[in-house]
Structure formats: C-alpha cells, structure tokens
Amino acid sequence: MLPKTMKAAVAHRFGEPLRIEQVPVPTPARGEVLVKIVCTGVCHTDVHAVDGDWPVKPQPPFIPGHEGVGVVAALGEGVDNLKLGDPVGIAWLHDACGHCEYCITGWETLCETQHDSGYSVNGSFAEYAIGNAAYVARLPHDVDFAAMAPILCAGVTTYKGIRETEARPGEWLVVSGIGGLGHLAVQYGTAMGLRVVAVDVAEEKLALARQLGAAATVDARQPNAVEQVLDATGGGAHGVLVTAVSPPAFSQALRFTRRRGTMSLVGLPPGDFATPIFDVVLKRLTIRGSIVGTRKDLAEAVDFAAAGKVVATIERRQLEDVNSVLDGLRQGHIQGRVVLDIASA
Numbered sequence: 001m002l003p004k005t006m007k008a009a010v011a012h013r014f015g016e017p018l019r020i021e022q023v024p025v026p027t028p029a030r031g032e033v034l035v036k037i038v039c040t041g042v043c044h045t046d047v048h049a050v051d052g053d054w055p056v057k058p059q060p061p062f063i064p065g066h067e068g069v070g071v072v073a074a075l076g077e078g079v080d081n082l083k084l085g086d087p088v089g090i091a092w093l094h095d096a097c098g099h100c101e102y103c104i105t106g107w108e109t110l111c112e113t114q115h116d117s118g119y120s121v122n123g124s125f126a127e128y129a130i131g132n133a134a135y136v137a138r139l140p141h142d143v144d145f146a147a148m149a150p151i152l153c154a155g156v157t158t159y160k161g162i163r164e165t166e167a168r169p170g171e172w173l174v175v176s177g178i179g180g181l182g183h184l185a186v187q188y189g190t191a192m193g194l195r196v197v198a199v200d201v202a203e204e205k206l207a208l209a210r211q212l213g214a215a216a217t218v219d220a221r222q223p224n225a226v227e228q229v230l231d232a233t234g235g236g237a238h239g240v241l242v243t244a245v246s247p248p249a250f251s252q253a254l255r256f257t258r259r260r261g262t263m264s265l266v267g268l269p270p271g272d273f274a275t276p277i278f279d280v281v282l283k284r285l286t287i288r289g290s291i292v293g294t295r296k297d298l299a300e301a302v303d304f305a306a307a308g309k310v311v312a313t314i315e316r317r318q319l320e321d322v323n324s325v326l327d328g329l330r331q332g333h334i335q336g337r338v339v340l341d342i343a344s345a
Contacts, residue, residue, distance in 0.1 A: 002034070002074060008126035009322045012061045014052030017323040018125070023063075026122070026130050028076035035088055035131050037342045039316075040124040041067030041149040042325050043180065044245060045092070045268070049119050050326065053270055058119045066092040066117035067152045068124025069145045070343070079133045087145070089137035089302075090129055091152040092292050094121050109291050125322060127342055137298050140306050148305060150180065150312040150337040153292065156301040157266050158185035158243065160293035162192060164264040165239025169193025172233040176220070176253045177244030177267060178205040180337040183313055185241055186212045188301075191309040194239070197232050199225070199256070205335060208313065220252060229256045236261060245269040254285070262286040314339045 006025045009018040028034045046064045048054055068090040072082050082088065096103050096111035103111050117123040121130065137152060158181050167173050173194040175185045182198070183205070189196040190213040197216045198209030206217040216232040218225050230236055236258025242250055242265050250265065250273035257263050263285065279285065293301065304310045313336030317325055321340070328334045 006127035007319065008063050009319055010061050010063055011050045011058070014050065014057070014060065018050060018064070018326075020320055023126070025128050028074055028130055030077040031079060031133055032076040033072050033079060033082055033088070033131050033133050033136065034074035035068065035070045035090055035129050035136070036073040037068045037070040037124050037127055037129055038145040039069060039149055039339050039341050040065045041153065042322070042329065042338045042340060043067060043153050044329050045153070046118060047326050047329050048268065054268075062118070063122040063126050063129075064118040065123035065125035065129070066090065066119070067149045067154070068117070068129050069139065069143070069149045069152070073128065076133070082133055082136075087139040087141060087143050088131060089139055089148065089152045090117050090124050090131045091135070091137055091156065091298055092116050093135055093295075095132040095135050106294055106296065108294055125319065125340070135295060137302055139302065143306070146314055146316060146339045146341075147312055148302070149339050150184065150314065151301055151305045151310070152298070154181045154184050154337060155188070155305060155310065155312070156293035156298045157181055157290070158241065159188045159301040159304070160297045161185070161241045161243075161264045161266040161290040162189055162194070162239065163297075164288050164290040165241060165262045167194055167237075167239030167262075171195070171238035172197065172258075174199060174229060174233070174237040174240040174253065174256045175209075176240065176242045176249050176256070178209045179243065179332075180334065181243035181266065183208055183212060183336055184310060185243060186214050187310040188304060191304055197229055197237065199229065202332075208335065220249065226252065226255045233258065238262075239264065241266065243267045247271045247273045254279070254287070257283075257285055259283040260285075262288055264288050264290045266290050312337050316341055
C-alpha cells in the first residue's frame with residue numbers, strides 16, 4: 001500500500017531556501033511509472049533552477065532533482081516494459097514528443113516540447129517521483145544506488161560532451177573544471193582511451209584528477225596556464241570539454257584547442273565569453289554545445305559505471321541538508337558529487 005503523502009524539498013520562490021514539507025504522492029498517468037527514490041544526486045543545474053537563473057524558468061512551486069535512483073513502485077496504464085521493483089533512474093530528460101525531426105533522428109534532447117525532471121516537471125528531491133516509462137534509465141539489479149545517481153546527469157553529460165569533441169583514442173582531451181561533472185569526465189576520457197589534462201583553480205580538485213587518471217594537471221590561475229597545456233599536449237588538445245561555470249574559463253579553453261580541434265561546452269554559467277574570430281577561422285576550430293545525452297548515450301554511460309570504469313566521488317547527505325549543499329555548489333566548495341539519501345534500498 002502506497003502512502004498518501006511524502007516528504008519533499010519544494011522551491012516556492014526563486015532565490016529562497018527549499019522547504020522540507022509533506023506533499024501528496026503523485027499518481028502515474030498512462031505511460032508513466034512511480035519511482036520510490038532511494039537517493040538522488042545534487043547538480044549545479046538544481047542551483048540554476050531554484051535561483052531562476054535561466055531565460056526559461058520553472059514555475060514555482062516545484063520539486064527539483066534529476067539524478068534520482070530507486071525502484072518502480074507503481075505502474076501507469078499501458079506500461080509493459082517495466083515491472084514493480086525494477087531499479088531505474090530519473091534523468092534530466094523526462095520525455096520528448098517522439099515525432100519531431102530531432103526525436104526521429106535520435107536527438108530527442110533537442111526536442112522543443114521536451115519536459116525536464118526537476119524543472120518543467122517535479123523531480124527527485126522527494127520520497128517518490130514520476131518517470132516516463134520510455135525515458136527512465138534501466139539500471140543493473142545489483143546497482144549501487146548512491147554511486148549510480150550522479151551518472152544520470154553528470155555522467156551522461158560529460159560522456160556525451162567528450163564524444164562531441166570527436167577526439168580519438170590516443171589523442172589529447174582537456175577537461176576544464178574538475179567538479180561534479182569534471183571528475184567524471186576525467187574517468188570517461190581515460191576509459192575511452194584519451195590522454196587527459198585536467199584544468200582547475202583548486203589544488204584539491206587537481207589532486208583528485210591525478211588520482212583518477214589525468215596524465216597532467218594545470219592550475220588555470222597561473223599566468224602561463226595556456227603554455228603549460230600546449231606543452232603537455234604537443235601543441236594543444238584535440239578535444240576540450242568545458243564543465244566550468246565561469247565565463248573566463250570558456251575563453252581560456254579556446255586557447256587550449258589545437259588546430260582543427262573541437263571545444264565542447266557543457267557548463268552553463270550566466271553571461272557570454274569572447275570568441276576570437278581570427279583564431280577560429282585560421283585554425284579551423286569548432287565550438288560545439290552539448291546538452292546532456294540521449295537515451296542511448298545514457299545507457300552507454302551507465303554501462304561504463306556498471307563495469308567499474310567510472311566511479312563517482314560522492315558525499316552522502318540527508319534531504320534536510322539540501323540547502324547547505326546548494327550553497328556549497330554556489331560557492332564552489334563541493335568536491336565530486338553530493339548524493340542525498342532519501343530511503344533505504
């Protein structure tokens with residue numbers, strides 16, 4: 001028997017702390033499942049959501065969260081590809097239309113009528129959350145829920161972003177920003193056969209990158225940071241992945257890119273960055289945005305983690321700690337990823 005109410009962290013006004021309160025347990029509609037959340041990761045996108053940073057804003061009150069992992073607790077009408085008790089994950093992409101030019105060509109993350117977990121639909125900062133049966137991530141039955149939670153956003157986002165650089169095994173990849181996304185990017189890059197240079201402004205994050213397999217690390221604050229990257233990579237990286245949330249990091253990262261290289265952007269700080277047209281044209285550089293990943297990308301990212309090739313560095317906290325975690329993200333004090341324990345498996 002499902003309870004009638006559940007504990008959730010609710011955003012009522014932009015820029016204000018979330019409130020921990022009792023709200024009704026949602027009922028899955030046709031094609032949906034109700035997921036009993038075991039734990040959920042906390043992403044910098046959650047900060048942007050609750051602060052109302054982006055041009056398209058969520059509508060308060062809403063429940064943030066899009067790295068929720070748990071088990072199927074109820075099935076909506078017509079769901080025959082999942083069963084009660086199946087381990088699943090609720091990722092950023094809640095659903096898409098399925099029939100636009102982007103959906104039918106395998107780019108559902110670009111669908112203009114998509115819904116996103118914890119943003120346009122309620123997310124996983126709660127004891128229960130709704131997932132679309134066609135879009136939830138299928139997880140191994142022996143899954144470590146806490147370790148898998150960050151893969152649903154940070155993992156798939158960096159995996160897809162690296163693929164978008166088109167760097168090949170043996171080539172150089174720079175990862176700019178070694179936080180919740182970047183520390184996973186170092187591992188994905190290494191597992192994909194790339195030689196990784198990690199760039200950050202915090203020594204403890206660079207130390208973590210070295211532990212995770214980075215071939216070289218560079219402090220972005222150093223006056224010769226660009227020269228250090230060029231020297232380490234023999235003239236610049238074939239691919240540069242920017243996960244940082246500081247606009248100056250984007251301008252600097254462009255200088256890390258070798259001729260005919262690709263810079264893939266996944267960080268979303270407010271503002272713009274200067275782009276030197278001369279360099280972009282003369283060096284035949286590519287600047288490419290990358291937004292999370294498709295269902296296939298997500299399945300591949302999960303496979304890397306399930307095989308033990310990518311392991312999130314996590315700190316476990318309680319749902320009641322969510323506001324201090326969000327403040328830590330705002331201040332850049334979080335190393336790795338924070339996972340909120342919601343219920344026992």
